[in-house]
Structure formats: C-alpha cells, structure tokens
Amino acid sequence: MAITLYDLAGADAEIRFSPFCWRTTLALAHKGLPVQTVPWRFTEKAELFQATGSRRVPVIVDGERMVADSWAIAEYLEQAYPERPSLFHGAGGLAHAQFINAWADAIMIPGIARLIVDDVWRALDSRDQGYFRTSREAHFGTTLEAVTADRDTAVEGFRQTLTPVRLALRRQSWLGGLSPSYADYIVFGGLQWARCVSAFELLAESDPIRDWRDRVLDLFNGLAGSARLFA
Ligand SMILES: N[C@@H](CCC(=O)N[C@@H](CS)C(=O)NCC(=O)O)C(=O)O
Numbered sequence: 001m002a003i004t005l006y007d008l009a010g011a012d013a014e015i016r017f018s019p020f021c022w023r024t025t026l027a028l029a030h031k032g033l034p035v036q037t038v039p040w041r042f043t044e045k046a047e048l049f050q051a052t053g054s055r056r057v058p059v060i061v062d063g064e065r066m067v068a069d070s071w072a073i074a075e076y077l078e079q080a081y082p083e084r085p086s087l088f089h090g091a092g093g094l095a096h097a098q099f100i101n102a103w104a105d106a107i108m109i110p111g112i113a114r115l116i117v118d119d120v121w122r123a124l125d126s127r128d129q130g131y132f133r134t135s136r137e138a139h140f141g142t143t144l145e146a147v148t149a150d151r152d153t154a155v156e157g158f159r160q161t162l163t164p165v166r167l168a169l170r171r172q173s174w175l176g177g178l179s180p181s182y183a184d185y186i187v188f189g190g191l192q193w194a195r196c197v198s199a200f201e202l203l204a205e206s207d208p209i210r211d212w213r214d215r216v217l218d219l220f221n222g223l224a225g226s227a228r229l230f231a
Pocket of ligand 1: 008018019020021042055056057058068069070071
C-alpha cells in the first residue's frame with residue numbers, strides 16, 4: 001500500500017514547494033517507496049489536525065502509523081525499511097545529518113525566507129494569502145515586500161552561509177559522500193523551495209553548488225527537476 005504524504009500546495013495544486021516536504025519526498029524516493037500525496041493548504045489546519053494530529057506538514061501515513069516532522073519521518077523510514085537503500089549510511093551519517101538538519105533549519109531556511117517570502121505569498125492559494133501575510137509580517141515586523149526589498153545585495157550574505165556546503169562538495173560529489181544521502185535532501189529542499197516559487201536565483205552563476213543542485217534535480221528520473229514551477 002502506498003504511503004500518504006500531506007504536502008504543502010500553492011494556488012495550483014501541482015505546485016509543491018515546502019522545503020521540509022521536499023526532504024520527505026526525496027527520502028521516500030530514495031527508499032523506493034510508493035507514495036500518494038495529498039495537497040494541503042495553510043488554512044486547512046483543522047482538517048490536517050483531525051486526520052493526523054499535526055498542524056504542520058510534512059506528515060506521512062504508513063498503514064497504521066502517522067509520522068509528522070521531516071526529521072522524524074526520515075528516522076522512521078530508516079528504521080521501518082532497513083532492507084532498502086539507507087538514508088544515512090550508518091549511525092555516523094545519521095549524526096552528521098542531524099547537524100546539517102539543525103544548520104539548515106536555523107541558518108539556511110531563514111536565510112532563504114528573507115529573500116523570497118513575497119514570492120512565496122504570490123504562489124499561494126488566495127485563501128492562504130491572508131494567513132501567510134499576517135503571520136509572516138508579524139514574524140518579520142514589516143511588510144513582505146520590505147523584507148525582500150534589498151535582496152539583490154542581501155543575497156551575498158546568504159551565499160556566504162553556504163560556504164561549508166561549497167567546501168564539502170569540493171572534496172566529494174555528494175554531502176552523503178560517494179552517493180546521495182538524506183543530508184543532500186535537507187540542503188536541496190531549501191534550494192528547491194526557492195526554485196518552485198521564485199525566479200530569484202540564490203546561487204551565483206559560477207557557484208559549484210549549481211552542479212550538485214543539477215545532479216539532485218536529476219535523481220529518481222528527474223523527480224525534483226520535473227516539479228511544477230510557479231511562473
Ligand atoms: N520542523 C518541521 C517544520 C515543518 C513546517 O514548518 N512546515 C510548514 C510548511 S513549509 C508548515 O506546515 N507551516 C504551517 C504554518 O506555518 O502555519 C519539519 O521539519 O517538518
């Protein structure tokens with residue numbers, strides 16, 4: 001039976017842009033597990049809570065099991081499907097991925113948000129736009145447009161925060177080493193979030209991270225590369 005994934009959707013239900021849901025989508029593909037997705041909108045919190053007990057996505061339903069939170073889902077998949085390709089390449093890889101997850105959540109995701117938050121708003125369903133604007137403007141203490149107004153220069157600071165990724169990829173093809181691991185999907189999820197909703201380019205033209213991003217886009221028969229983009 002296919003695993004159900006509740007996945008954040010835009011005005012166009014085919015636009016799936018959550019960085020956390022992308023981590024889970026790629027983790028499921030890495031494990032080779034069949035999946036059916038349920039498009040979810042921010043304003044459908046009550047329905048999601050009733051169905052799964054969570055107010056955030058991603059959530060997966062695997063038979064009797066419901067698991068919320070992208071990290072918890074990755075750990076669950078690794079434990080529940082040990083015979084399938086490993087997401088972490090062992091206990092050390094899991095520990096390292098946990099650090100990357102924390103770094104991405106604390107530094108990378110907020111760094112991207114302040115560059116594209118108004119583009120995210122544009123891609124949303126009209127029912128979600130009011131909620132998103134109010135909650136995010138309260139968070140930033142200003143309008144969405146003011147948050148991103150200086151992004152052409154602010155992007156340089158964001159690019160510097162990716163230096164550890166750049167240096168790691170100089171020595172190895174994947175953050176997971178010789179082959180992709182969940183660490184790759186964590187970092188890629190942030191870049192894919194921007195790619196799905198915004199024409200603003202996060203990476204400089206000469207950035208070697210672009211080659212790695214292209215390789216992740218090609219994985220699993222171009223799963224991420226063929227994602228619908230908001231135009
Ligand atoms: N730590 C969680 C974060 C999940 C999360 O924040 N998801 C967002 C979608 S990108 C959400 O559901 N937000 C609900 C809201 O902002 O009301 C994870 O890794 O899954």
